[in-house]
Amino acid sequence: MRFVLLGAGVGALSLLVVHGQAGVRSSLPLPVLVAVAALAGVAAWRAQRSWWPLAAVGAAAYVWLVMWPPLLVASFFAGTALRRARDLAAYAGGAVVVVGLSALVGLVQGGEHEVATATLGNTVLMALAMIGLPLVLGLWYRARREVLEAARERAERLEREQVMRAEQARAQERARIAREMHDVVAHRVSLIVLHAGALEVRAGDEETVRAAALIGGIGREALTNLRDVLGVLRAPRPEDASPAEEGALRPPPTLGDLDRLLDQSRALGIPVTRHDEGAARPVEATVERTAYRVVQEALTNVHKHAGNAGTDVRIRYRGDELEVEVRNERPAGPREELPGAGWGLVGLRERVELLGGTLRTSAQDGGGFLVHARIPA
Template identity: 75%
Template sequence: MRFVLLGGGVFALSLLVLHGQAGVPSSLPAPVLVAVAAAAGLAASWARRSWWPLAAVGAVAYAWLVVWPPLLVASYYAGLTLDRGRDLAAYLGGCVAVCGAATLVGAWQGGAREMATSVAGNALLLALAVMVLPAALGAWVRARREVVRTARERAENEQVMRAEQARAQERARIAREMHDVVAHRVSLIVLHAGALEMRAADDETAETAAMIGGIGREALANLRDVLGVLRAPRQDGELRPPPTLGDLDRLLDQSRALGIAVTRHDEGEARAVEPAVERTAYRVVQEALTNVHKHAGDVGADVRIRYGPRELEVEVRNQAPQAPRAELPGAGWGLVGLRERVELLGGTLRTSQEDGGGFLVSARIPA
């Protein structure tokens, strides 16, 4: 819309300039004058896509009839778009050639035209007003836009840096809290398990204590990895790979050692799937067995891994607890986080209470 208005303004102003020049209306018919003004207005309305047609129309109209509005607008766009230096100098050189042509035409026609374009002072004043000053104005507007854009980009970069700094500080605070609270408590568990193993009166108690110590040390290693991510998130290459389905048997053995009769069932033809899918499947089994320990105790559990043609299904079904059990403390966000993890891969997670009192955790993950 803005360029349509610009075209209309250039058309009206060009027509006004043509009508006001002495000798022009008598020498040229009115349709020709209107056509010249219309060509100037049409070229000005096209300036958003390309201002070169406007410059060409302006050069012809100025040299032939001293119609300056299209050349004035073209000079502004030249300063606005051309690189300062060789390109802008070439444009101004072309303007000098147009002024020379206008001088020759004015000397040939004589009268007021000769006075306007052939006298040195008048020609210089017209050139400054129509070509040089608009080009300088366009170059200034361009420079100002670049300064504003640079300032905006700098402000955005500073905002991103402040946000990154705030996130880094928050990660460091969380890491300190986890180290001071969680790591300390787990270390105490490992130490007490080691002491119990040394003082155990029978082999079964010693094995149980050794298993508790091993699980605690593994938890400390995993916690150390998490703290490393929180403190230095860009040094991922130094961390051990997260567990996958290849580590599932070790997880099941740990649950069996704690008294849960875990049975694994593999269905379908086992095949390699994406690492993210394997990690998520492992976490599904891990969280489900953790909930069995917390809420059901020493009951049987079935772990089923089913390889479908386009998805991997994981089911963990446990039996009903034999007696009411004092539940261990927890944050209550395990299944919520697990559901988010599964849904991020385009899968679904279903949890339900079984008729016999057991519980089912089922996940379907595209693979």
């Protein structure tokens, strides 16, 4: 669109320039002047692809008719396109030849043409104004554009380097966390599993054997989950993981694994009741995983803070969402609470909100506690 407007402007200005010269207007018919101006406009419109036709039309029109607009625009494009000093010198030499030929034609024709191009002052002024100044402006424009492009490339390179440094720092931090978890958490859980196995072998009554077997099973499952988490931490990006590593990871739990989770809590002495409301239907895997984690974290808090308090787990299938509600009763008698980091519900709320859902937690009037999540499904 810019070059269309440029072509139209050059054509109109060229016609205005030659039509204002009485000698040219009287010696040439108007259709010829219009055709020359239109040719200059078309050449200016095509200057985006090649500026040499515009320079040729401008040189001929200047020598013949003192039509300066196409030569002025061509000089600007020459400044933006010519990069070698030899090319610039060649263009300047050609411009001198054009000015000289125009002066000779002016001497032959006389009148306004001679005054404009054949007198020394006007010749120098026209050469500087119509060729020299546009050429300098073109050189300045090209230099400014190159500086801006270099600055943009440098900014993009710095941004890429900054992203790479951030990725490297994240990878190092993830590796450090993985090492700490392996050296501390995995070691302690492994000791729990070993002691549970020893107790299972040495215990004399069936109840202790079952409890030890349950502890050992939970510990081994925790080690498996911890191994999966460490594998994720060790891989900076999912695409960096090899197919063998991906195959080694267990699929994350979903609502299909919920009964096994509830059975583990029941085996530890917590009466847990599950209620499903609404027509069960398949939902996205991320929604099921989040719902599972809501129940898991709520039951963990029951273990820590409420002992063997009765707990109700409700899964409600709504029209466009999945509701998960875990409500426990008031614990019976005093109980020593297990230590916790205090980040469980915070992380759970972040997980739910990432899916566009809401998580509400509140203490109940009867002394119990409620965890309620609404997840778009």
